[in-house]
Amino acid sequence: MKNFVTQSWLVENSSNDNLVLLDARAELNDAAAGFTQYKEGHIKGAHFVSMENTMTGEVGRHGGRHPLPDMKIFIAEMRNLGISDSSTIIIYDNGDLAMAGRLWWLLKYAGKDNVFLLEGGMKHWLENRLETTTDIPEPKQSTSLSLTLDKTMIAEIADVKTAAASKDTAIVDSRAYERYAGQVEPLDKLPGHIPNALNYPWMDLVDEGNIIDNEEISEKFKPLKNYEEIIVHCGSGITGTVNVLFMEEAGLKPKLYPGGYSDWVSYDENEVIKD
Template sequence: MANIQFVVSPSWLLQHLQNPQVVIVDCRFSLANPQLGKQQYQTSHIEGAYYLDLNLDLSSPVGEHGGRHPLPNPNDLAKKLAAIGVEFQKTLVVAYDDSRFAFASRLWWLLRYFGHEKVAVLNGGFSQWQQAGYPITDIIPQPRTANFVPQIQTQMLVDIEAVKNRKDLPKVVLVDSRESDRYRGEREPIDKVAGHIPGAVNYPWMELTDTNGNSISPKENRQRWEGLDKAEEILVYCGSGVTACVNLLSLELAGIHTGKLYAGSWSDWISY
C-alpha cells in the first residue's frame, strides 16, 4: 500500500493526460452555493475530466440522522464510476478541486472505502493547473464503459455508537478536523449546535496544505501527527464527513493507517 502515490503533481498529470488508464474527476464544489462547482466545470476544466457533485454523486439524501452529507449508495456511485471509465482496481482516478483537497479527498476516501486503491488527488488543484498554463477546455467528455463492483471496506468506517463506545479507550484518539474556533464552539456557521464531541482533539484539516493548496512536505506532515502513530484507532470527524477525509489522507501520507471516518460527524452527533 505504501508505494501508492496519493498526491500527484500537475506536471505528472500533464504527462498522463492521454493515458486511457487514468480518469480525471473534477470535484469542485461550494457549500455556500451548491451549483457553483458544476457551473465552473461547464465553463472550464482539465482536459478530459468528468464531474462528480458532492451533494448529488458523493452523498445520499439527507435524513433525520446521518449528518449533512450521508455516504452515497455504493451501487449508485459504482454505476457513475463505471460510466466515466473507472475499471475496478485497474484505473487510476485523479481527483481535483479548488478547495485545498476538501472535496477531492471525499472521492479519494470513498474509492478506497469501495476497495479501489488506485486513486490520488491533484496537488494545488485546478488553480495550480491553470497557472501552469496546462490544457483546459469546456468540452464535456463522452460517457465510457467499465466494470466497477465495490468491495466495501467496513473497517474504514465508524458510526455514532462506535464513537461513543470507543472514543475514551486508552489507545483510541478522536480527531475533530474543523477549524479551531468551530472546535472550541466560538463560531458555528452551519450546524444548529456549537462545540465538539467530548474527548476530541483538534487537527484542523487545512493544515495539510499551504494557502495555494499544495501539500506540506512529507516531513512536516509526519511531524503533524507525532505521537498518534502509537494509537490503535484514530476516529476522525468534521462537520459532515467531508473535510475529515483530508485528515485521513494526511494520516495515510504520514504512514499511519489506523484512521477511520465517522461519516455522520458533528452534524449526526447533534441530531440525537
C-alpha cells in the first residue's frame, strides 16, 4: 500500500538520517490525552504533534469544530521538528488512523510527498513488544521546508453546495450511520446530513489497528468511480481523512471538505436531510 509502512520497515529504517517520526495521538474529548500518552511512552525518536495546538486553527463562527491551521504557522512548526523537503515522514497514532490521517493530509496539502502512516500504530507496536521510551528527543530545526499548497485536495463550502445539486459529484459523509441518518447527534447543533451525501463510515476501514486489504478497498469504493468528482467530509475534518487515504489507495482522487458537517450546519440557510 503506497501510503503505509509496516512496523518491520520502521524498525529496519529507524536510523535513517532523513527519517522524521511523528506521534499524532489525541483524544477529541480530552485535549491533554495525546501528550500524556506520549510522555508515558512513545517510539524512540518520535516528536509529538498536538491535534488541538498544531493541527487545528482558531475556531470561529464558521469553519467547523477543527478548522485548518494557518498553513504558514503549521509549516514553521514542522520545520521546528526538523522536517525538510528531503525528509521521509512517518506518522502514527493509536492505530485507528484518524489523528495520523489528519496530519498526513495536512502535510500532503502543504506539498510534502514522502509522508506515510505506520500500519497498526502504537497499538500494534506495543503488542509486538517493540522498543518504547519516555525520553523526549531534541529536534534539529530545519530551514529548508517549503510550502506549496495543493489546492486540488480541498473543497470549499461553495463547492459542496454545487455538488449537492449535481449528479456528477459524490459527497461522501464519513460519519457513523446513526449520525448520517440523523438518529443521534452528540456534537453538532442539527442532526442529519448534507443533501445527496452518501454514507461511507470511516471506521469500517480499520479494526483494532488492522486495515482492510487492497481488494476490499477497491470493492468498497468501486461505486464512486462512476462520479467525475468526489468530496469527502466528516464532522470536522479529522476522521474524513481516513476515507481520503483509502480512496487514494483505490486509485481515486477525492477532495476533503475540511469544515465538514459542523461547518455546513453553522449556516442557517443550509438544508439538512434526515433519513
